[in-house]
Amino acid sequence: MPTMADVARSAGVSVATVSHVLNGTRPVLPHTRQAVLDAVDELGYTPNTLARSLVTSRTRSIGLAVSAISNPYFTEILQGVEASALEHGYSLLIADPHDDPEHERKVVQLLHERRVDGMIVAPSADPRELVSYLGRHQVPTVFLDRVIDGVGGGAGGARAGVPVDAPVDGTQPFDQVCAENTEPMAGLVTHLAGLGHRRIGLVAGLPGLSTTAERITGYRQGLTSAQLPYDDHLVVHGDSESAGAERATAALLALAAPPTALVTANNAMTIGTLRALRRHGLSVPDDLALCCFDDFAWADLFSPRLTAIAQPSREIGAQAVRVLLERLDSPDRPARTVRLDCTFMHRTSCGCPDPG
Secondary structure, three states: OOOOOOHHHHHHHOOHHHHHHHHOOOOOOOHHHHHHHHHHHHHHOOOOOHHHHHHHHHEEEEEEEOOOOOOOHHHHHHHHHHHHHHOOEEEEEHHHHHHHHHHHHHHHHHHHOOOOOOOOOOOOOOOHHHHHHHHOOOOOEEEEEOOOOOOOOOOOOOOOHHHHHHHHHOOOOEEEEEEEHHHHHHHHHHHHHHHHOOOOOEOOOOOOHHHHHHHHHHHHHHHHHOOOOOOHHEEEEEEOOHHHHHHHHHHHHHHOOOOOOEEEEOOOHHHHHHHHHHHHOOOOOOOEEEEEEEEOOOOOHOOOOOOEEEHHHHHHHHHHHHHHHHHHHHOOOOOEEEEOOOEOOOOOOOOOOOOO
């Protein structure tokens, strides 16, 4: 098996130069770098990552903890994380916290014990133990999709969720990457109001998540913009999953004055809502208009085609990796929260003619 010394001899450089090229630890002249890479290809040299980690104290691995990996939204985020990590020479270790605070802390500890260089975590509705552990051990971390009060920084930071004091006397910075939630949700409500709906129901997510709180805020802002009153009976929690949304939708339909339009706050709940409507013999949009937060790859194959807010899920994952690598390079820089724009996918489940 060829060694780094063999590569150095073939390229006519020192072993240190080969190390700088392969590890990116120091700038190398372009022609010298190319000579090293050509020698690596010619000899079939494979770096010893274990030996390198012993020298650099880096494993070039990232821990990823996200719940409901089977959810298409998180699956696309995972694809974005994986592609960006691979592009930068990092591997992934993946765990599912199951949206359970105690299990969340355990899987994060297991990832940490595997000596990952940093973590990307979609926190649960009660992340206090998680934040305490990460802060106590000074683990470079990016929170993904769901933001946490008190740990992020920058404009557009966390506005909802369980407040968490920054650990270690405020010295541990946590970056956060997520989509815009409030304005896109408000846009769905004003769109339905513009179609003449006056009783618009919301199937909201799991209480305690920032995404749930922000989308409820957007729902209320949309009602205010449309000069419609807020009715607490029209907001039900589907707990961010299909079965919960099916029960929640049934509760809305049982009201003395049921809604004429619904907004679902994630794609898993959209499936549960559609099941409930079918069970009650209702068709969309003839009997009830429907808009969704979260798009599906197959949303335009439904009949009717689903009007939805599309989150930039792959870019969220890729951006989380980039922010984490920036944190690894500059541990003392201020924490920041990055919010990415969503896209309104105008189709026919809202009751509009097919836009094309």
